[in-house]
Amino acid sequence: MIDHIDSKIIALLGKDARMPNNKIAKAINVSEGTVRNRIAKLLKKNIINISLIRNVNQMDNPGIAFVGLDVEASLKDKIAMQLSKMPEVRFVSSLMGRHDLMAFVLADNATELSHILYQKIASLEGVQFTESSIGLKYFKYDYKWGRLLSEAK
Amino acid sequence: MKNNLDNLDIQILDLLEEDGRASAKSIALKLGITEVTASKRISKIIKGDHCKVVAIADFEKCGFEFLLPMGIRVHGKQLEQVAEKISSLDAVYSVSAVSGIQDLEILCATKTLDETVELLDVTLPAIKGIKSITPAISSKVYKFQTDWAPLGND
Structure with missing residues (x-):
């Protein structure tokens, strides 16, 4: 776990x-030595990761979708892995409630988005139902937080 | 997105993507340019609207046990007000207006079950204009990519 000095460093x-x-x-x-040691420790323990974040708002016409999936129970893990391998799929999680799985998709444009939603995702074996919401406007996005999953890289 | 960036900027961007805290000196060495040039270019790139170099902290390792992707439906014309109110909550990590069955997709992070219940049963229902809340708890995160995000003017 992290203490209050770590928290302050993470915030900055x-x-x-x-x-x-x-x-x-x-x-x-x-x-300065404390700062250096703390940062090294936070990085080593994968509590933080230094990332370059590119601005979605600088893309010409991005297609963003929030996709809820209901799937064949025995294939849930497999489908989640298949979704994770798609480069346009940025977030995949299994859920309790609402749907079995949730995925966020970021595509270069609406045509590509529909291709991913209908050709690539909905046609995966075991996917029974998908509910897609198309992103229109972003009120808040706290990019300082995420899940750092080493295996995803 | 790379419209205002030249070749050298893009090379620097790629190096920053590998190591966001790389010094101007090491970048200069790798690209065969002077440290002053590297330093100027880095400032230009990260002060513009193109990107940011930040530390991303892990929800779970920082004590947030619950990640909640929720759908929110809103009465009539109150979308903007509701979205702003929800955005002002600390537990809320992202708020997006969407087309579809839901009006808003939000992602929240809480540390305990009590906090989760408080958010779902007290805090969110108190916001005027919310028609329905469709909650979910994320049980396993398979992928969470952070290299693209809507960056505001904060």
Whole structure:
């Protein structure tokens, strides 16, 4: 688990991961060595990951969909893995309630999105029903949080 | 998206993608440019609208046991107000307006079952304009990619 010094470092790096160690040290009143060690530890334990995030709003015409899937029970894990392998599928989770699986899709445009939804996802063996919602506007997205799954890379 | 970026910018972008905290010096060395040029380019790239270099923290390792992808339906014309109110909640990680059965798709993260219940039974229902909440708990996350996101002007 993390303590309050870790939390402060995570908050600062969550705004700008290139903030120099000496500036972080000054901002939270600890030594530069502490900052260096803490960051190394957070990275090593995969509690944080330094990432470059590209701006979806800079894409010309992105197609984004939130897809709920109801699937054959025995194939749930397999279907989740198949979805995870698709590069346009950005998020896959099994669910309790609502649907069996949930996936987020980001495609370059609406044509590609419909191809992924109807040709690639709905046609997977064991998929019984899909409910897709198309993203229209983004009110909040706290990119500082995620799940760091080493096996996904 | 790379419209305003030249070849050198894109090379720098690729190196930052590999290691977001790479120093200007090491980038300069790799690309055979001066440290001053590298430093200027890096500032230009990450201060623009194209991308950000940030630390992403793991929900679970930071104590958030529950990840809740929920659908929200909203009465009539109140979508924007409801979306803004939901966005102001700390437990809410993302809020998107969508077309389909739901009006909003939101993702929440909570630390305990008590917090989850509070959010579902007290906090969200108190927001005027919400017609229905379709909750779910994420049981296993198979993939969570973070290299693209809608970046606002924060």
